[in-house]
Amino acid sequence: MFIAQLSDTHVDTAQPHKAEALRRAVAFLTTLPRTPDAVLITGDCTEHGLPEEYETFQAALSPLTMPVYVVPGNHDDRAQMLARFPLPGEGLSGFLQYAVEDRPLRLIGLDTHWPGQGAGQLCAARLAWLDEVLAQAPERPTLLFMHHPPIQSGLQVMDAIGLRGRAELCEVVQRHPQVVRVLAGHVHMPLTAGFAHTTVMTCPGTDATFQPDWAQPHKLVIQYQPPLALLHHWQEGAGLVSFTAAPERAPWVTLHDGQRWAG
Template sequence: MLLVQLSDPHIDLDRPGKAAAFARAVAHVNALPTAPDAVLLTGDCTEHGTAEEYEQFTALLRTLTVPAYLVPGNHDDRAELLRRFPPPGPALPGFMQYVVNDHPLRLIGLDTHRPGHGEGELDSVRLNWLDAQLQAAPAQPTLIFMHHPPVMTGLDVMDRIGLQGREALCDLLLTHPQVLRVAAGHLHMALTTRFAHTTVMTCPGTDTTLLPELSRPEQLLVQRQPPLCLIHAWSEATGLNSFTQAIAPTPWHALFDGRRWND
């Protein structure tokens, strides 16, 4: 099973470069030599959550040749997303939080949206729902995807808009070892770290990857690098492996053709 994770397109009618970058990311997915089973889009689909921005976002997303599963970010409008992208599986009423049971790797999307706030939230309602879903399939390998990562970054400005309820989520996941990965966005950076018994990975935005300078945590001094996507590959033989891939129009090359190495 193959999944591509994209994040944070921030479609903005006043900044057409955002839409152009998202279009390149979609084209990149469509051009992969092996079509993924699905795309995970971990929030901030638009900048202002307006109907006009969602029209443009939806038109671009519609060119994907595989299904896409979405969760809201802090810049999104939950009601707009629910109207345009109804949850594809068992869902928590009133939230864009749901289970996808159609694949060997079970997918659970968490809704961390807190209307009117930059920080995210997992309250008792959302966490109790998650606990019940995980209890229902304790032997099924699972990937959780969400917008706000449940970890501290060491960057003051990002941690101020982090996730409320991360400690309770950590306690919950310690009782559910089938969760193999937590995939998030929000940071516009590529971060990998331990959380509970599992691993959190964040996917940069579709327009750029930010590399932070960590010695001045009160600032956000960054280097802008090319955009990235994450590739999550599951098989019974290997478990869940995750790869980082540049979104760029570079050709595929058979470095090893099954018999010999090629330059």
């Protein structure tokens, strides 16, 4: 199973370059030699949660022929997203939180949206739902995806708008060893960290990647770098292997033909 992850598209009708960046990322996915079986978009789909922004967002995704699974971020509007993106599987009423069962790798999207807040939240109801759904299929390898990562970055500004309920989520995941990865967005940086028995990975935004100045952790001083996507490949026996990809058109070069290296 081959999964592409995009994040933090921040579509804004007043800033058309953001939608154009999303269109470039979508075009990149359509030119991959192997078509992704699914695309995950881990929140902040729009900048203000406005209907016209979601219309532009959906139009930019229209070239994708595979299922696209979304979860809300702090810039999104949950009601708008629930109206436009029907739950693709068993879900939690009132939240954009659901399980996708018809894949070799079970996918569970978590809704960390906290209305009016930059930070995210997993309340008792959302955590109890996750615990119950994971308990229903203990033998099935499972990937969780969400907007706010359940880790701290060490950057005080970003950690102040991090996830509430992080410790409680860790306790839930610890009870379910079939969780092979937790994917998130929000920080606009490619971070990797241990969490419970598994690993958290964050995907940067489609418009830019942040390179922070770690010498000033009390501030958020960054360099803007080219956008990145994450590509995840699941294979029985090998598990989940993840790649970082720059969503740009470039020639494919065969370095090894299966028997020998190219000259």
